[in-house]
Amino acid sequence: MSFDRLIEKIIEMKNPTVVGLDPRPEYVPEYILRRYQDSDGWTMKAVSKAIFDFNQAIIDQIHDIVPAIKPQAAYYEMFGHYGIRTLEKTIRYAKLNGMFVITDGKRNDIGATMEAYASAHIGAVTICDTEVEPFGADALTVNGYLGTDGIAPLLKCCRERDKGIFVLVKTSNPSSGELQDLRLEDGTPVYAKMGDMCEHWGTDTVGKYGYSAVGAVVGATYPEQLSELRKRLPHTMFLVPGYGAQGGGAEGLKGGFDENGLGAIVNSSRAVMCAYKKEGCDERDFAIAARREAIRMRDDITQYINLG
Amino acid sequence: MSFDRLIEKIIEMKNPTVVGLDPRPEYVPEYILRRYQDSDGWTMKAVSKAIFDFNQAIIDQIHDIVPAIKPQAAYYEMFGHYGIRTLEKTIRYAKLNGMFVITDGKRNDIGATMEAYASAHIGAVTICDTEVEPFGADALTVNGYLGTDGIAPLLKCCRERDKGIFVLVKTSNPSSGELQDLRLEDGTPVYAKMGDMCEHWGTDTVGKYGYSAVGAVVGATYPEQLSELRKRLPHTMFLVPGYGAQGGGAEGLKGGFDENGLGAIVNSSRAVMCAYKKEGCDERDFAIAARREAIRMRDDITQYINLG
Numbered sequence: 001m002s003f004d005r006l007i008e009k010i011i012e013m014k015n016p017t018v019v020g021l022d023p024r025p026e027y028v029p030e031y032i033l034r035r036y037q038d039s040d041g042w043t044m045k046a047v048s049k050a051i052f053d054f055n056q057a058i059i060d061q062i063h064d065i066v067p068a069i070k071p072q073a074a075y076y077e078m079f080g081h082y083g084i085r086t087l088e089k090t091i092r093y094a095k096l097n098g099m100f101v102i103t104d105g106k107r108n109d110i111g112a113t114m115e116a117y118a119s120a121h122i123g124a125v126t127i128c129d130t131e132v133e134p135f136g137a138d139a140l141t142v143n144g145y146l147g148t149d150g151i152a153p154l155l156k157c158c159r160e161r162d163k164g165i166f167v168l169v170k171t172s173n174p175s176s177g178e179l180q181d182l183r184l185e186d187g188t189p190v191y192a193k194m195g196d197m198c199e200h201w202g203t204d205t206v207g208k209y210g211y212s213a214v215g216a217v218v219g220a221t222y223p224e225q226l227s228e229l230r231k232r233l234p235h236t237m238f239l240v241p242g243y244g245a246q247g248g249g250a251e252g253l254k255g256g257f258d259e260n261g262l263g264a265i266v267n268s269s270r271a272v273m274c275a276y277k278k279e280g281c282d283e284r285d286f287a288i289a290a291r292r293e294a295i296r297m298r299d300d301i302t303q304y305i306n307l308g
Numbered sequence: 309m310s311f312d313r314l315i316e317k318i319i320e321m322k323n324p325t326v327v328g329l330d331p332r333p334e335y336v337p338e339y340i341l342r343r344y345q346d347s348d349g350w351t352m353k354a355v356s357k358a359i360f361d362f363n364q365a366i367i368d369q370i371h372d373i374v375p376a377i378k379p380q381a382a383y384y385e386m387f388g389h390y391g392i393r394t395l396e397k398t399i400r401y402a403k404l405n406g407m408f409v410i411t412d413g414k415r416n417d418i419g420a421t422m423e424a425y426a427s428a429h430i431g432a433v434t435i436c437d438t439e440v441e442p443f444g445a446d447a448l449t450v451n452g453y454l455g456t457d458g459i460a461p462l463l464k465c466c467r468e469r470d471k472g473i474f475v476l477v478k479t480s481n482p483s484s485g486e487l488q489d490l491r492l493e494d495g496t497p498v499y500a501k502m503g504d505m506c507e508h509w510g511t512d513t514v515g516k517y518g519y520s521a522v523g524a525v526v527g528a529t530y531p532e533q534l535s536e537l538r539k540r541l542p543h544t545m546f547l548v549p550g551y552g553a554q555g556g557g558a559e560g561l562k563g564g565f566d567e568n569g570l571g572a573i574v575n576s577s578r579a580v581m582c583a584y585k586k587e588g589c590d591e592r593d594f595a596i597a598a599r600r601e602a603i604r605m606r607d608d609i610t611q612y613i614n615l616g
Contacts, residue, residue: 024424042436044440074421081392085388088389109414113380117386120385120386120388125386134387143451143453145453147486148483168416171454173457177455179498180455187493190490190498
């Protein structure tokens with residue numbers, strides 16, 4: 001109904017971060033990649049199984065200190081249905097461990113088709129009276145270019161199943177401004193207009209912390225816009241990519257949070273997954289290295305905000 | 309490298325249409341849905357197998373008269389990895405039958421993540437020196453809200469593997485104007501700016517018919533914008549949804565084509581898949597009814613254009 005469930009986990013753990021599980025095969029230690037070679041050869045099936053083991057070990061190590069994971073659908077899709085099975089299993093395992101799951105799929109379509117995406121990712125499908133949750137995530141990232149027709153079917157899931165969405169507003173990439181920064185006739189940049197639409201879409205789902213079920217993706221690489229949008233969109237929770245690897249620093253994130261240290265959750269993917277490479281430790285210690293990096297990130301960010 | 313392969317099929321068949329395979333379970337005849345109940349129960353697996361049989365029968369009936377299919381990813385994703393396997397098999401079967409396949413996924417992301425989507429849908433992944441095409445489609449629909457960073461990885465696949473993309477420009481839904489019709493400071497509507505970006509992205513991939521590998525999605529429900537964009541974007545091939553069920557008539561499509569009857573391919577999904585329901589014929593004749601509707605649609609559209 002809102003992002004209250006996520007916000008409560010953030011408060012409880014005093015940690016407004018999410019670990020992105022974007023498992024490129026080159027991030028997975030060799031000894032895990034070799035694990036299924038005997039049974040499955042060098043196949044999409046073997047790689048997908050190895051990726052699940054990798055994700056599982058990271059979830060084991062971080063679930064008590066990090067409130068959420070954000071699997072990026074693209075890295076699972078690239079191994080066809082085997083990869084998608086790993087996405088399903090990863091989501092299920094994270095939820096069994098009490099984590100909030102944001103599927104980063106940036107899905108978008110209209111009407112019945114968007115309903116199908118909503119059912120798939122944050123809803124359920126009914127097969128002969130039995131309801132099944134195909135993926136079962138708590139939230140989904142979406143692209144709002146198609147307008148309300150593309151968002152309404154998701155809002156139904158948000159209301160009925162206590163789920164959320166994050167709409168792309170100002171993305172973290174260098175070329176995000178090509179369209180997003182253009183000014184409309186009244187002087188509003190396109191990204192701010194998209195932000196206003198998020199506030200509007202969220203109107204009737206505002207929870208007890210003041211945030212609705214309709215969040216926005218706003219990149220850490222644009223700290224000025226982050227601060228500006230925090231003021232402009234008081235009921236819109238932010239998912240903030242671009243911290244660390246993409247160049248966004250912790251101090252610049254400050255403006256994305258409200259005076260209670262809420263209103264934003266910051267993502268880090270590669271820095272956590274590949275912490276063992278940066279540390280230069282034994283690859284068998286990848287998961288504990290991921291935990292160390294998750295703690296470092298938490299402390300780096302929370303020093304600038306007033307969370308509890 | 310361009311849309312030449314698709315255009316040649318259109319010319320050969322004198323048919324600028326594509327059949328959308330958006331197989332909602334309620335479109336699939338009962339006798340097929342029951343087919344796997346004994347072995348798999350009422351499960352996502354059983355429904356996914358039934359959907360493949362449905363698609364296969366339609367492809368058998370239309371592949372000699374329709375140049376392309378457009379499976380909509382959402383309707384496969386809603387059955388998890390079982391559905392995705394049906395998507396893979398549907399694409400492979402259509403290609404074995406000589407059809408051009410456009411996966412309607414409206415994917416979007418940046419950098420390495422967009423590379424993953426590109427590899428998945430129109431490219432290949434390399435696993436220990438072996439190259440595998442996870443889905444193997446000929447083209448993918450994409451959303452350009454993130455700018456060039458989200459398009460560049462796809463252009464690489466287009467060039468190296470003779471593939472194409474269709475970028476959402478002016479979508480067919482009623483609320484598409486909420487963002488797309490807004491005017492920028494210089495008076496250009498957002499959709500036209502997105503169209504200009506498509507022309508720009510396609511610059512070095514223009515083929516012998518004058519169209520690049522970067523197409524645009526422009527809805528049949530907005531005939532004025534369709535005509536306007538045809539003039540504005542001379543090298544951009546259009547994928548036109550919204551004919552029939554969504555209310556776009558054949559005469560209004562005329563403006564989307566060039567003087568040779570090229571430059572656009574018109575989609576119909578439900579009208580073809582559910583022709584047997586509209587005709588009221590035996591459900592076991594669904595595929596031949598789909599063929600009849602595909603022919604009717606072809607003749608309806610080609611009466612207004614000069615194709616060959």
